[in-house]
Amino acid sequence: MLDDPAVALTILVLALFVGIEVISKVPPLLHTPLMSGSNAISGITIVGALIAAGTENRDLATLFGFLAIVFATINVVGGFLVTNRMLAMFKPRKKSDS
Amino acid sequence: MSETTIQIAYLVASTLFILGLRNLSSPKSATLGNALAASGMFVAVLATLLAQGVVGWPTILAGVVVGSAIGAVLALRIEMTAMPQMVALLNGFGGAASALVAGAELVRAQGLDPATLAEMGGSIKASAIVLGTLIGAVTLTGSLVAFAKLQELVGGAAVTYPLQRTVNGAIAVAVVVLCVMIAIDPSRMDLYAALAAVALVFGVLLVIPIGGADMPVVISLLNSYSGIAAMATGFVLSNASLVIAGALVGASGLFLTKIMCDAMNRSLSNVLFGAFGAQADDGGAAAGGDQGTAKAYTPEDAAVIFSNASSCIIVPGYGMAVAQAQHAVAELTEVLESKGIKVSFAIHPVAGRMPGHMNVLLAEADVAYERLIEMDEINPQFPETDVALVLGANDVVNPSARADTSSPIYGMPILDVDYATNVFVIKRSMNPGFAGIQNPLFFHDNTMMIFGDAKQVVLSLVEAVKNY
Structure with a gap:
């Protein structure tokens, strides 16, 4: 699908604009969860890891693929779980406080 | 699954990532946002696994089980005060994964007939492989140094030594030369191994001169690198979801880096190369x-x-x-x-x-x-x-x-x-x-x-x- 580099670059540039637009609306209050959450999203490289490990090919590529899956899965699972744990702690003021 | 179905699944995943980040705009919707992003990841993984041509299930299963166990233990056990270390470590793992994926692609390309391999020289794919390896490896060791400083395994102060800039400059030149040579001739696995080694050292050298108080900038920047490395692997594999997700994370990290620099009234290059803490420590x-x-x-x-x-x-x-x-x-x-x-x-x-x-x-x-x-x-x-x-x-x-x-x-x-x-x-x-x-x-x-x-x-x- 992305064999034409121009298409890939188009997607890249548009995605960068979307990224800056969306992220500039995240309040500083949530910047730590933003970092851990976006970090988990960068674990999307797991898709590449699955392709690398899951294709009939040379041994070294499979080993790289296996290690990539381990690292990317730590990133994905660890990142989303810890973000969820943090976000669950952000609570609004109780009624009795105000 | 047909190719179109798979691509649409990746589109769904990318959309869920964007919606997820958008919901982080308020603490009320943020938990939902995180869940949306996580389900996007699930969709992307599922689509990849169901794609024709994926074999090697034992390897995949073993990797996912090991990675999930380590990730879950880290995420549930970590103290909130140690969150900077945790994020540094996760950044590093993300970078490592991207570098390995790029490396695996180059290894696989060695199996092609020489003419096809030579044709790859100078292509976007070859450039993306070297870029993904370089940024991924720098992210890995840079993050590990940041982790060690934050965890106080090593001193948090800036480490400076004579001719530091000259050494870093020389390494930077070596890195560029290696990248260009491999991109032109992808059959040079010897040079590729050298690039990986030099990039790993480079990551260490880039972060050791930065003091603990400047860590907010470094972590944000490494966060961005992990995204850019994923984006590069997207170009390696011609996969739109990697390009989009990588770009989102890269933009996020750069945005936070800018906020952190502005909050210290310093330029990024001053933070990275200024060795600020060390100079001021002498007389302060x-x-x-x-x-x-x-x-x-x-x-x-x-x-x-x-x-x-x-x-x-x-x-x-x-x-x-x-x-x-x-x-x-x-x-x-x-x-x-x-x-x-x-x-x-x-x-x-x-x-x-x-x-x-x-x-x-x-x-x-x-x-x-x-x-x-x-x-x-x-x-x-x-x-x-x-x-x-x-x-x-x-x-x-x-x-x-x-x-x-x-x-x-x-x-x-x-x-x-x-x-x-x-x-x-x-x-x-x-x-x-x-x-x-x-x-x-x-x-x-x-x-x-x-x-x-x-x-x-x-x-x-x-x-x-x-x-x-």
């Missing part, structure tokens, strides 16, 4: 002598002041995290409120060791997020505030940044605590802060120093205020 410690004497008070003295106060702004810094004082601070907040004192928190963007560090700690201690107020919003309130309580923060409340053009931190936006009627500063000793710069705030007439461990002092303060 002795510089306070002529400024008068700081006055030491006890928590009981403070309780007297609090008995006449109606408003208090607490300014937390890294010292609160080190002392694990957030729960004691939450208790103090409740006691003060019960005495009719209005309490809010002033959060400087670079307080702590990563963006938003203080907010997470206070949220953990059940402080309602409405109390956590950003710098620009709270600064006008200090002149009308009876008590400003500075807790383990130093440079972010240093009035020199406003007035003293000779100060190394001149121009840095600060919290105007000195405008409050009374200022309490809780500090271990008179040692200057991480940047090694003496703080005239400590010698102001309206400033009262309370020396001791942040947690112990706050707990005594709680008792003193209760009993007054």
Whole structure:
């Protein structure tokens, strides 16, 4: 699908604009969860890891693929779980406080 | 699954990532946002696994099980005060994964017939392989050094040595030359191994000269790198979801990096190459002598002041995290409120060791997020505030940044605590802060120093205020 580099670059540039637009609306209050959450999203490289490990090919590529899956899965699972744990702690003021 | 179905699944995944990030715009919807992003990842993984041609299930299963177990244990066990280390480590793993994926692609390409391999030379794919490897490897070792500094496995101070810039410059040139050579001739696996090795060393060298107080910038930047590395692997594999997700994370990291640099009034290159902490450490410690004497008070003295106060702004810094004082601070907040004192928190963007560090700690201690107020919003309130309580923060409340053009931190936006009627500063000793710069705030007439461990002092303060 992305064999034409121009298409890939188009997607890249548009995605960068979307990224800056969306992220500039995240309040500083949530910047730590933003970092851990976006970090988990960068674990999307797991898709590449699955392709690398899951294709009939040379041994070294499979080993790289296996290690990539381990690292990317730590990133994905660890990142989303810890973000969820943090976000669950952000609570609004109780009624009795105000 | 047909090719089109798979591509549409990737599109769904990318959309869920964007919606997920968009929901982080408010604490109310943020948990949903995280769940959306996580389900996007699930869709992307599922689509990849169901694609024709994926074999090697035992390898995949083993990798996923091992990775999930490690990730889950890390995520559930980590202390909130250690969140900067955790994020640094995760950044590093993300970078490692991307570098390995790029490497696997190059290894696989070696199996092609020589003519096809030669044709790959100079292509976008070959360039993306070297770029993904380079950035991924730098992210890995750079993050591990950041982790070691934050975890205090090594000293947090900036490490400098003679000819540092020359050495880094030479390595940078070597990296560029290797990248170009491999991109032109992808059959050179020997050069590829050299590139991986040099990039790993480069990551270490880039982060060791950066001091602990500059970690918010470094972590943000490494966060961005992990995204850019994923984006590069997207070009390697011609996969749109990797390009999009990588670009989102890359943009996010760069955006946070800019905010952190602005909050210190420094350029990115100054943070990365300035070795700021080391220079200032030399003369800073002795510089306070002529400024008068700081006055030491006890928590009981403070309780007297609090008995006449109606408003208090607490300014937390890294010292609160080190002392694990957030729960004691939450208790103090409740006691003060019960005495009719209005309490809010002033959060400087670079307080702590990563963006938003203080907010997470206070949220953990059940402080309602409405109390956590950003710098620009709270600064006008200090002149009308009876008590400003500075807790383990130093440079972010240093009035020199406003007035003293000779100060190394001149121009840095600060919290105007000195405008409050009374200022309490809780500090271990008179040692200057991480940047090694003496703080005239400590010698102001309206400033009262309370020396001791942040947690112990706050707990005594709680008792003193209760009993007054």
